[in-house]
Amino acid sequence: MVAQAKALDPASQWTIDEHAKGRAIVVEDGDVFEKGCVSITLIEDGELSAARASAISARSNRQIAAGDRYSACALSFVLHARSPLVPTLRGDVRCFTVGSEEWWGGGLDLTPSYVEVEDCVHFHSSLARLCASHSPDPGTYAEMKRTCDDYFYLPARGEHRGVGGIFFDDLASDWAPAFARALIDAALDEDGPYVPIVRKRRPLEYTDAQKQWQYLRRGRYVEFNLLYDRGVKFGLTPESVERVLVSSPPMVAFKYKAIPADGTLEAATLEVLRRPKQWVES
């Protein structure tokens, strides 16, 4: 994953930052990525807080108690491209273990400033194939796609953060570990869901106005992360704040009532973000 990320932006300086719970590989002000991070976190013999235990109990069918010991590991990444024509990619895979039980969560989702139908179809088709090749249930992609749309949603804006992808939680099926592994392997693969989009869009020229629109869309990204994201809510401590909030985009603009004019590409993008589409037959 790290080697693939570097191969995607070879001219930039990726720095490794070791910390008590793992490692972050960060690029800032890079050539392809204005900010990006691949983060590995490992928690051994942790103690579940009351808030976290009740959140997990509520989501899963297990009764998890505050004070239970757990271990967890997570690989997460976010790539904010410099070009407004290249979408932001976010993904993660996490494994959570209490006693002899383990369950998996993760996802991969795309946040473009400009929605391009063929990119969305490519991204979602690739994920649908990944689901189909691991899960015996033919409805897995559709379910994980819906979960993703539901999760990355800003209710006050009536907007989804991006064009989605897949998102799953508390997956304990026997195919879960191999599926999680395959998702990580595919995320930045040359023929995977994302890299072909970068290869196609990155060489294109863009205007200052398009860059400004990207800054505004990044504002929504920040709003989602700080107002609604579960990982941010539970993860924010003095020790963790930098590695949790490394997902914030590099430069962001907030304007009052910045509503794009009808008929523009910006308005068309908002239209899609308000009403998620089915990008592949399922």
Next chain:
Amino acid sequence: MVAQAKALDPASQWTIDEHAKGRAIVVEDGDVFEKGCVSITLIEDGELSAARASAISARSNRQIAAGDRYSACALSFVLHARSPLVPTLRGDVRCFTVGSEEWWGGGLDLTPSYVEVEDCVHFHSSLARLCASHSPDPGTYAEMKRTCDDYFYLPARGEHRGVGGIFFDDLASDWAPAFARALIDAALDEDGPYVPIVRKRRPLEYTDAQKQWQYLRRGRYVEFNLLYDRGVKFGLTPESVERVLVSSPPMVAFKYKAIPADGTLEAATLEVLRRPKQWVES
């Protein structure tokens, strides 16, 4: 207040935006202020939500029930200066009425990118005098100053958002209405707590590096507003989102572990934000 704001940035275009609940007067990309807003909101015969009723009951000694009728009016403003040497000002005054009871809240606080001791002393002295001239209790300023420090705090960062000011809530004393009025009148007065600081700092030259530091500090402003601010949490609906989030700064940067070097003005500012000072004898 609006006339005073315009007088402070006369070369810029202030636009009036009427909405269902009031009016917002906004400046964007202005001469003195990169973004600013004075907002008036009026709610007549509202119905208290359960969350809001329990929050008010918990703070005050009154038992307020969900479904109770209330009316409220608020004047709030935020001014994000273009120059990193001119602090951001935020203030509000609000009156909340249930039945025959009314109580007042509000505050005025300063968020500099660079802490200047003489500015802080001026700002706080001015507010201390305002408190002393209205409240019979000589401890009012100290209490409101502490409330402000406690409120504008980012626990995961171990930082206060700015150098504070005053903040009060649920004030039902007979001097409350006149005090609230005086606070609004003083906020942008030529001889008040803020305007002399703008007059002094605004003509000064600043560097690109100082502007970058301002962008980073605005990142903390956004983090506070979206993660912790009570008004944002309770106020965010599709109808209100633009007028609630108009307080977001115009351009913002987020960097990973952007820790200023020891001995710099930036590090000295952080030091003050971590340990609030007593700026006036009380």
